[in-house]
Amino acid sequence: MQSAxxxxxxxxxISLGRKQGHxxxxxxxxxxxxxxxxxxxxxxxxxxLEETGVPVELEDSLISPNAKPNPAxxxxxxxxxxxxxxxxxxxxxxxxPLQKGQASQPETAQSAQQxxxxxxxxxxxxxxxxxxxxxxxxxxxxx
Numbered sequence: 570m571q572s573a574x575x576x577x578x579x580x581x582x583i584s585l586g587r588k589q590g591h592x593x594x595x596x597x598x599x600x601x602x603x604x605x606x607x608x609x610x611x612x613x614x615x616x617x618l619e620e621t622g623v624p625v626e627l628e629d630s631l632i633s634p635n636a637k638p639n640p641a642x643x644x645x646x647x648x649x650x651x652x653x654x655x656x657x658x659x660x661x662x663x664x665x666p667l668q669k670g671q672a673s674q675p676e677t678a679q680s681a682q683q684x685x686x687x688x689x690x691x692x693x694x695x696x697x698x699x700x701x702x703x704x705x706x707x708x709x710x711x712x
Contacts (some may be wrong), residue, residue, distance in 0.1 A: 579617070586623030594628050 582600050586592040597603060603611065615625045 579614070582618060583621050583623055586618060586625070591624045591626050592618060593626050597625070597627075 578600055582592065582596065585596060585600075589596075597611075597614075601611075601614065615627060618625050
C-alpha cells in the first residue's frame with residue numbers, strides 16, 4: 570500500500586469496523602483519501618480489512634464511477650445440500666456394475682480369510698526365527 574495513509578489510519582479503520590461490526594463507503598471516505606486513490610489501492614485496503622475480520626459493505630460506486638449497484642450482496646460460499654436417500658440410492662445403482670456378483674463373494678471371503686491366516690503364520694514364524702538368531706548371537710558373544 571502506498572503512503573496515501575499511514576498505519577494509524579488503517580488501525581483506526583480496523584477498530585472502528587470491529588466496534589460497528591462492519592465498515593461502509595462513508596467510513597472509508599471519511600478516513601482515507603479516496604479521491605486520490607486508484608481502484609486497485611482501494612481493493613487492497615478492503616482485502617486487508619476483511620482479512621483482519623472486518624466486513625466491508627462496499628458499493629460499486631467507490632471502485633468505478635460508472636458501475637451499477639448490486640441488487641443483492643455477493644455470497645461468499647455456495648452451500649451444497651446433503652444428498653437425500655433417493656440420491657444415495659441412485660449413486661448405489663451407478664456403482665453396482667463395478668461390484669462383483671453375489672455368487673463369487675462367499676468364495677472371495679473364504680480365500681481372503683485363508684490369506685490372512687497364512688500371513689499371520691508367516692509373521693509369527695519369522696518373529697521366532699529372529700528371536701532364535703538374537704539368542705544365538707548373545708550366546709556366541711557371551712554377553
